[in-house]
Amino acid sequence: MSDTYVNIGEILHSLRVYKGLEINELADNICSVEELALIEKNKQDPTIDQLFRFAEKLNVKLGDFFDLASAGSVNYVSAVSDLIKKYKRERNYYAINEIVQREKENPLFNFPSSRQFLLWHEAICLYYLSESEQRDKEYSIQMLNEAINITNPLGKGLTEREIEIKMAVALIEKDAQNFETAITILKEILEDMDTLPGLTDSHVRLRALFGLSQSLSRIGKYEESLVYSEKGIEQCINDEVLYLLGEFLYQAGLNYENVGDLIMGREYFTKSLQVFDLQKNEILGNIVKADLENLSKL
Structure with missing residues (x-):
């Protein structure tokens, strides 16, 4: 099997089941039932023409098919989740x-963790896709809290994912x-993280620190903001990552500038520019x- 299509059979099978098609119905006028069975078991690669016709019959975009197939995940649900994460980074x-609207009624997403994942991202889409003056902040936050409640009704001892959802609220x-x-919630989040044995994604803490530093600067608490920067x-x-490093350096520069230390401000601005x-x-x-x-004009 080629690396490109490592998940194509699983995804094809999951989509067929979701759409309520029997194997002979999907295979009709595309390939033999035996051939489709081999494809679904990842024992045979489909041709590009077959993929196009499968996608057409399943009513999905061929581009999404390729994205899901190359997501590096072992099943359809995790492939969809990886694709959503990719789009969120962008x-x-x-x-x-x-994707969320398409998958909401998919029985494959009926498990609590999968429903939570979709509700979480539906909430942030509802907020960020609305015009500024029409954003329903309270409803979006209500949805995020409902997402946490799916796996943690008491809201205590949050998991890493639940912390991420709480951060979306902040x-x-x-x-x-x-x-x-926002500052109150983000400080709670840092405390929540300290109760975990570790984080699978170190970026989560960085996002909390950056949001906290930004928020403190916005209310004039530059010295406290500098601590978090x-x-x-x-x-x-320490983690040897560039993620948010430029932003932290820039935020520190702004803080130094606002407390009157222009030399340090210039130094941090220069580092952030690099x-x-x-x-x-x-x-x-x-x-x-x-x-x-x-x-330079000051």
Whole structure:
């Protein structure tokens, strides 16, 4: 079997069952039943033409078929979850919402953890896809709390995923400029993380630290914000990751500038620019350049 189609049989089988098609119905006018049985067992690769016709009969996009097949997961549910995570990293909420709406009634997603995952992402799509003045913050947060309740009705001893959902609440509050509320939740989240034996995704803590640093700056608590910026920088260095490193350096620079330490502000802005240049992030790089130019005039 080729690496490209490592999951195609499982995905094809799951979609066929979900759509309520018998194996002979899906195979009709595409291939023999015996051939489809081999494909579903990952013992034979389908041709591109067969894949196109399968996708057409199953009413899914061929592009989604390839994305799911290359997600590196062992089954359809985890492949869909990986695809949603990929779109979330890209902030492509339209694509996430399309998948969520398609899979909501899928019996494969009836297990509590799967329903929780879809509800979590439906809530953030509802919020971020709405126009600013039409966003129903309270309803989105209610959905997120319901998602946590699926696996943890008491809301105590949160798992890593439940912490991530709780962080979505904090980030919505931050986006709505309810900074004090966001700060309270994010500090709780850091305490929640400390009760876990470890995190499978170290980025979760970095996101909490960055959200906290940003929120504290927005209410003028620059020195406290700087504490969390430095914690984020230290973790990025210890974990040997660039994720949010440029943003933490920039946030620290802003904090130093706001407390009147222009030398340190310039130093951190320069470091953040180096990271953004390395990442080819022109948008954030240009913001830092403008701040450095303004500092040079002082």
